[in-house]
Amino acid sequence: MRHLIALCCCLFGLLSFSVYAAESSPQDSLLTELVGAKLKNMTPILEKLANTQGEAILPLFRILLGGDLYYIKADKSLVGQFDEQGNTVYKDVFSQVVVPNLSKKDVKKIRVNNTLRGYLRNAIAQIQLTAKSPELRQSAVRELLSKLDKDTINLIEALYPNEANKKVKEAMGLALSMYAATSIDLVPSNRLVAIERLSTSLEGDVRNTLTKLMKDENPAIVKAASEALENIAQRANRFAFIDQLFFGLSLGSVLLLASIGLAITFGVMGVINMAHGEMIMLGAYTTYVVQLIMPNYIDYSIWVAIPAAFLVSGLMGVLIERLVIRHLHGRPLETLLATFGISLILQQLVRTIFSPLNRQVSTPSWMSGSWEINPVLSLTLNRLYILAFALLVFIALVIILKKTSLGLNVRAVSQNRSMAKAMGVKTNWVDAMTFGLGSGIAGIAGVALSQLTNVGPNLGQAYIIDSFMVVVFGGVGNLLGTLVAAFSLGIATKFLEPTTGAVLAAIIVLVFIILFIQKRPKGLFPQKGRAAE
Amino acid sequence: MSANENTVESFRETFRRDQVWPFLTPAQTKVNVDNQMILYVEDLNLSFDGFKALNNLNLYVNDGELRCLIGANGAGKTTLMDVITGKTQCDSGTVFFGQTHNLLNKDEAAIAQLGIGRKFQKPTVFEEQSVFDNLELSLKTDKGVLPTLFSRLTPTQIDRIDEVLKIVGLAKHRFMLAGALSHGQKQWLEIGMLLAADPRLLLIDEPVAGMTPQETEKTAELLTSLAGERTVIVVEHDMEFVRSIARTVTVLHQGSVLAEGTMDQIQSNRDVIEVYLGESEIAEGEEV
Amino acid sequence: MISINKVDQLYGGTQILWGLDLEIEPGSITCIMGRNGVGKTTLLKAIMGLLPIKSGEITMHGQALNKQSAEKRAYSGIGYVPQGRDIFPMLTVEENLRIGLPVRSKRTKDSPKDIPEKIFELFPVLKDMLHRRGGDLSGGQQQQLAIGRALVLEPTVLILDEPNEGIQPNIVKQIGDVILKLNAEDGLTVILVEQKLGFARRVGKEFRLIEKGRVVASDKMENLDDSLIKQYLAV
């Protein structure tokens, strides 16, 4: 109990000190020590800083953690590098006042490495246990779960009774239980209660703790721990299934995006479009160029890139149709040949313009990271958005083809070109528009893929085979088939992968498709009727 | 227990002493027409996505007969031929060729090899090959892979092709690509292909569509001359033509038989007039 | 209305039409006859613009059609019912009919959202079949659909290539009635290729006989006598 009181005093002292410290500048001697310190020697300096400065040091730690801490070569004073509307500015670490007239040449970076980052994170968490925002406090507790030492526990214990926020309190309780469960000097019954409490949590650190308890000397503890683990595993398994399903849907959405344009150019128009992949590639490069043009608005760049990519790929598609495909009506196999040639040309074209190297496309901040539902289930945001986006594109396309005359006309043209002409259908226009639409959608797919994979000259090649496979598996000429095929192949692959590995899963899926087509020679959703025979 | 019984049962079934296993029975190609009948079609049903194209259809055709099949557009005439020739699987029913050949479990090629030939409503010929080659391919020969690989035209076969060419009036076009023939010429070529195949049963779907009156007459003669030795089933909407060849006429309606009889009987059948012929048909027919 | 002057046409190396001349009067029903393979279908396709001609001129209302694409000709009011029907097989009956709606709205200046009821009055069977695939219909049903489809365009000239091929007798009669009715009521000009004399005589007002790609006889239908038939139609 005495301990506790002492600690509380200490804590208040610390707090009041930090209030005071925030006004004046922290000890300069320690700070200058940071400059020019070897990486190995930095931890003790930082520790000292943390101990003496408390919360006041947070800005410094945060900047250092982000790798943005610099010092001015001239006077060895510390500044943070910030990005303000695309301009790099340097601000004083504590007062946040911009230091004018500094350029990159005048400053030098203070390096950090993993060890330091690990330390910083922990230190920040310790300090943040008393932060104002409940979210910060909660994440601080969670951060600390992996390194619960006596001091931390004491701190948490002191804060626990006064914690108002339910979630933070819960997290703190968890930390205390974890500590209690492992304290050998505690009475076993208390430990058992703690273990019981742990069995409701999905935190990885909890599981690690319980796993360690399996080696405990007390058989009752071991039994309880194993029961708790069992409990957790059962719940985790359920989430693992959801996780896998999400992976499958996500892969499916990528397949869908990649193949949906082909479902039009190939499925509806009958052009064996080997340049489809390059249309995707053009879309991805468009995203790159858009980000190049608006480097300070990466978060909005996607919204510009989507229509831009649609236009670029779409216009390229119209161009290809007007120059080449138009002359190949009624000779579907020859379209394979010509579009293969076009795909070679387009690949080399981007190689010439953009170099053969991959280009960097950044992910907007709102698409980065993941949506953490609980400690074992988190869905990555970019994939979540892409999944939604794929469905949206699909629906839009279905509407275009069903509700506008384009859809009807293109089908008529592909079934009987000269009769369509005789019915007043402007076949040239329809062809160009349809090919443009298919290509444009491929371009949009490129925008999405640029968020997941390489933007390089080979991007298209990587997707062309899968795209054809999906369209054919679904049934040529059937958009719904493409949708179902994409998702079922995606899900099948993802459920196979854990047991077979990625390579074998791919092989199994291919063999499955081959065998499936024997059963249904026209794909999942075959075209029916007399004429289809 | 019952599963066990089933196994025993099926074992017994497999080894019944009064029957030989199907694969041991010698391939029968002879058509058994002991009771005069060459084609039995019984209780045939077929629907496409709920649409009943054939509805309890029964049809019996005697050996050597020339039978005309008429009926409204969409009555199921072509579909019936599709079922007989193995193109379409029916939902239920029986189709026998002679007394022994169940056509329903045979594929198109097997049925054709049994001696059932067919002319399609829309003429289909091998467009990229010459008229001559079209006929050569149709000849009645062993159609297995190896025999075909090593076969050569015998003089009799060449004579036969020449004869057919003369009959169908394409002698001048023998080396022309079939694809370049006009619609009517393709009709003739297809009839020629039938003749070359020398089948036992001919199913002829609308042979005179697109032919001039004189050609129609010629076709009528040809078909009449074929009957007797062969059995011919003709589908046609040209009543004049039907009248000129028909002995027995069967009228289909909505997938089943509406009436059957001689031409005169049919022409005076009220139902037939209502759904098919129309009131003024007779008058119009007489005009020419 | 439509006049065809010295039209030559070739398939690859073989000439089919040889300086063919033909005059179609407005409001007439002209029946083009001739043996198989003389070039009737070829002629109709040339009028419709589906086949390029080598030389000569095709005019409608004095305007040259030669340079116009087929779709333009549809807008000018030519409706075409091809030999073999050429239904869009995977489109439903309704969709087959809807294809022509844009042309119709351009031609009639009202913009109909729906298929004119008139079509279903003429061919009631199409109404029952509205949602079935065109390719699934029987031959006769397809033929009716093909005519109905051409009528959606609200054409002033209707070209029919052997419309009775494979059609049941009462419908043949009905088609004849339809042609006569449209001709009488709407003044529709009809160009008809027909082999069956009975039908030709009943419906046609004029005839043109074609032999080896040339028009060899033309007159009023009443004047089509046995000697002409023997000379140009007999085998």
Place this chain on the structure above:
Amino acid sequence: ADTIKVGVLHSLSGTMAISETTLKDTVLMMVEEQNKKGGLLGKQLEAIVVDPASNWPLFAEKGRELLTQEKVDVIFGSWTSVSRKSVLPVLEELNGLMFYPVQYEGEESSKNVFYTGAAPNQQAIPAVDYLMNDLDVERFVLAGTDYVYPRTTNKILEAYLKAKGVAAKDIMINYTPFGHSDWQSIVSDIKKFGGEGKKTAVVSTINGDANIPFYKELGNQGISSEDIPVVAFSVGEEELSGLDTKPLVGHLAAWNYFQSVESDANDEFIAKWKAFTKDSNRVTNDPMEATYIGFKMWANAVTDAGTTDVDAVEQAMIGQETPNLTGGIAVMNKNHHLSKPVLIGEIQDDGQFEVVWETDGVVAGDAWSDFLPGSKDLISDWTAPIKCGNYNTKTKTCSGQVY
């Protein structure tokens, strides 16, 4: 001939163009520079560039073309092991000379090839040592692309780790096809594997195009370098230039060279490269340094030998010393492999690596791994009296072929 011909056998199209085009340009730059200095033996150098188009048999064909049609004196070329294996018989048949600048699986030493990239003991083993000693890693994920370099490297590492007392259940091995782009499940598996209480690291031999989606997935699933560091052997500055590195800060790579290392030689090299490519954002990388060292050594060897004759140059090569761009001296050993320093760097948010560890002095490249049963008795020594690429120290024979 009045010029000395330098063949360049790098893919300029197809899947490997991404990596190899840079090396072609590097050779061209070196040739240009050498010519400015007056060439070699009083002759100008002439670069002959061909495109084997990432097509492995074409490497043999183009190699033959370079040697017999163009009669080049030396070839700089190849990236993938399979392309090297393809051209190797041609080099040996026609007694050509090739410099191979990429880190590889070892298990080879040809009289006609000089290997200036790292052997496994110059990259993989030090990296794992670093993980175990400095980061206290106890569990390892060996993730690689399914081909011979990762397979072999992982075999060596597995043996090495087990020898160091790592239990089998603490090693997870995973292979993916070339260009694998869907890393969700694997990254999630890694996350799970790493979340079981012991400090875990990923040793990545993932190659080429598959890396970008892999790192993007790592970033998005929030695997930070403090939780589960990834140390890669095939990811350099150039690969990172196609990536937004912010989420990846702190992940590691092991190489013999990093652009960020400060030395005068390196600064000069980088400046020259940027000038040559007319692109101030172009980065340099380890295979470029390997090409640079190879070229310098070859030039010196030709000067020393006074001829471009392959046999003479080959002997003159052994013992050649050239300063590394990162400081220290690279030495060509008797086994045609270099002695080089090994560096471990952490990814920074500017796409560069920060060196966090390096070997004291240089490590000699080992052609035959000591950790594979088939090769532990083999050594390579191209000097008399052994003169053999695969000499068995037990049986005292040059096993297999003798050139």
Place this chain on the structure above:
Amino acid sequence: MTRLTEWFSAGRSSGKHTLPFVVILLTMTLLASAANLFLPADSALYVSTYTITLLGKYLCYAMLALAVDIIWGYCGILSLGHGAFFALGGYAMGMYLMRQIGDRGVYGNPLLPDFMVFLDWKELPWFWLGMDHFWFAMLMAVVVPGILAFVFGWLAFRSRVTGVYLSIMTQALTYALLLAFFRNEMGFGGNNGLTDFKEILGFDLQADSTRVSLFMITALLLAVLFVVSQRILSSRFGKVVLAIRDAESRSRFIGYRTDRYKVWLFVYSAVIAGIAGALYVPQVGIINPGEFSPINSIEMVIWVAVGGRGTLIGAIIGAILVNYAKTRFTAIMPDAWLFALGAMFVLVTLYLPKGLMGLYAQMMAKRRPAKTQESEA
């Protein structure tokens, strides 16, 4: 037997270019070979070994194109997976050559190929057994592609998989094999494949005489396969095949079991591809899974299209020409050759719809316009 000779001596109009073509092919081969072996290297007419090897490779590709054309040009089956059969034939030969290395591999293991030694394999997998016998290996080079083609074709043609469905399935087939052969566990050397061959039937693979012999054997086999194929396709079997291409269901209605025809033609074509692969490997010196790549298979189709689909000579000429163009372009303009090649494919499609042979036929037709019609009669 007499039937067989009779059959060979038959032959109708379509083969009228056969003899001149075979004569030209073989004469050129002999001349090139002699120029390599007997002329001094500095002679103006000397043909280098590099060229011989290159020509040999072209001829293997020509044989492969022949196989593709037989199935595509004549039967309408667009196989986008013929690379698989080629590669399997190649692997069979590669395995034989690998075994011939014996203890001259770098590890000196007399039984195991090098890649197995360093992956620490203890014994030869069963499918490597017997591959050290030349004739057995050669048998495998035709039997394995043949069986694969049979099984695949039997399944696909019987269930009436046609058109693009079939094409994409063949692509799936070769893609699956590509992935499988990449796996080191398969025992075919993974990504590196099989290489470092020493000798064939005791002859040093690097000797000029061996190279020339391989080249001549390739030419001879190409000629033989060409003639045999020509005969097969101009027989009635060939007409049935054409009939199947143009109207498969019609052919069934006149009594042909089209699936069987297709299966056997597919097998025949696969066997030719296998032979081509087996000849290819010793000449280029390596076989690896890259040969299974779907893009390769697409390229084969393009050779045929460039030469002229449906004419065997066209396929051969197309293969040689496209590959020659590739060789030249990559050397002349290493940075831009793909533009040239791509443009070539586009232009050929647009302006030579029937390929080079179509152009030739057009020119011939122009030269004697009147004669064509009658000459056939």
